Amino acid sequence: MSTTEVESLAKLRRLLADGSSVCDLRLQDLDLTEVETELLGIDDFTGVVVLGGRMSDDLHRHLRLHGALVFPADPGVPFDAWRSRLYRPRELYAGLHEHGYDATPDARAYHWSLEPDQDVYSSLLRAIHDDSISDALGEFVDGRTLVGVMGGHAVQRGSADYTAAANLGHSLASAGAVVATGGGPGAMEAANLGALCTDPALLAPAIEQLATVPSFRPDITAWARVAFEVRDNVTADTGAPRSLGIPTWFYGHEPPNAFANRMAKFFSNALREDILLRVCNGGIIVLPGAAGTVQEIFQVATALYYADSARNVLPPLVLVGEQYWSTQVPVWDVLQALAADRPMAGAIHLVGDVETACSTIADIASAQECTHRPTEGGKAP
Structure with missing residues (x-):
């Protein structure tokens, strides 16, 4: 089986525009709301794996009903486990000037990692994040x-x-x-x-x-x-x-x-x-x-x-x-x-x-x- 990683909307748009099959694609960390109309018009997502990103509930159901395996992002943790690009310092320090360091994504991710009730799911999210980075x-x-x-x-x-x-x-x-x-x-x-x-x-x-x-x-x-x-x-x-x-x-x-x-x-x-x-x-x-x-x-x-x-x-x-x-x-x-x-x-x-x-x-x-x-x-x- 041949798979293709797609980590940018520009690449996905090119594939959709030229009529290429989407089967076996790996869609990582994409805002699929930007191409929702095109994706809703496709009824075969065999072998497609969606890793994080954003999508509506309608698109989520459509992808799963037509063969895609969807791993949604977890909004309950202060980081994106499926991130497809390196950080920039301003992302880690977002909110610093308004609310101080403790409110930044960097500090919140650190405090999350120290929580005493970490389970196997938490370990999985950390491992996925680190592999993505x-x-x-x-x-x-x-x-x-x-x-x-x-x-x-x-x-x-x-x-x-x-x-x-x-x-x-x-x-x-x-x-x-x-x-x-x-x-x-x-x-x-x-x-x-x-x-x-x-x-x-x-x-x-x-x-x-x-x-x-x-x-x-x-x-x-x-x-x-x-x-x-x-x-x-x-x-x-x-x-x-x-x-x-x-x-x-x-x-x-x-x-x-x-x-x-x-x-x-x-x-x-x-x-x-x-x-x-x-x-x-x-x-x-x-x-x-x-x-x-x-x-x-x-x-x-x-x-x-x-x-x-x-x-x-x-x-x-x-x-x-x-x-x-x-x-x-x-x-x-x-x-x-x-x-x-x-x-x-x-x-x-x-x-x-x-x-x-x-x-x-x-x-x-x-x-x-x-x-x-x-x-x-x-x-x-």
């Missing part, structure tokens, strides 16, 4: 180079570490990469901000304005409001995306930042962490951080340790802060011990500053491009 993220990543920036959530706005992370994000995005972070506050926010800001002259004033509310504690509302004010000043949502956040409601006490072009937010932190590290095909830069950052380092290290370099180019893992990662949190010695006599040894790097980290990523990307570029005779050099 994973699918949308796969479509977003396709054809793009993503460089991950990892670092601590406690880095305060206006600090030297925050400014360094913002400059790093700007440099990576200006070189053509999409900057991917965990989507939260601190170093993650700074890197997403730097990537989003296309004009470097606007970056320092943006950081200065953000520093008026240096942390999301104790007031997330004030922290987020100033972020959206800054976002409006530094760029518009036009052009190719430069910034991606992949946060989780598992750490719902850490709000998502406002500076990613797109947000892939998950309920499952285990799934989110695996996906975040896996999509960074251009490498990962790790800034100083605590336990969560160390966990991410060794998740990457595990993948590098077992990778088959004959079949896969190993993306670089670049740690920033020679003293920090050698003495304060001494993971570098462990990485070197693991990498001894393995291809992984060529993929791990310890550097002193973000400028060197950025140039290391660029040099490796350039070398890989030269290695795989066909020569005049059609063979790689």
Whole structure:
């Protein structure tokens, strides 16, 4: 059986206009009220699966009576389990300016996830949502180079570490990469901000304005409001995306930042962490951080340790802060011990500053491009 996913009304309208059979379509997250007249005129929906979206009661009955399997959206939960696209920060923060953070979809989804009477249906909705977001993220990543920036959530706005992370994000995005972070506050926010800001002259004033509310504690509302004010000043949502956040409601006490072009937010932190590290095909830069950052380092290290370099180019893992990662949190010695006599040894790097980290990523990307570029005779050099 051949199926076709339809995630936009434009595609569905084209299929209906040219008289194509609708049998075996997968209609995901569509407002079917927009094409209700056309659908009511069809009497064979064999194999059609409708995943969420909007429809009238009449259309719902018509689809089911003529062979469709309908999974309606649940208006009783504060998220769309069948969502077909990544979030934008303003969607997660809808209602922030009028009613404060606790009224936003982001906060309501987090509080829903904490409800004590969760049952198997709730688990199913979470799993469907996360799979839908994973699918949308796969479509977003396709054809793009993503460089991950990892670092601590406690880095305060206006600090030297925050400014360094913002400059790093700007440099990576200006070189053509999409900057991917965990989507939260601190170093993650700074890197997403730097990537989003296309004009470097606007970056320092943006950081200065953000520093008026240096942390999301104790007031997330004030922290987020100033972020959206800054976002409006530094760029518009036009052009190719430069910034991606992949946060989780598992750490719902850490709000998502406002500076990613797109947000892939998950309920499952285990799934989110695996996906975040896996999509960074251009490498990962790790800034100083605590336990969560160390966990991410060794998740990457595990993948590098077992990778088959004959079949896969190993993306670089670049740690920033020679003293920090050698003495304060001494993971570098462990990485070197693991990498001894393995291809992984060529993929791990310890550097002193973000400028060197950025140039290391660029040099490796350039070398890989030269290695795989066909020569005049059609063979790689």
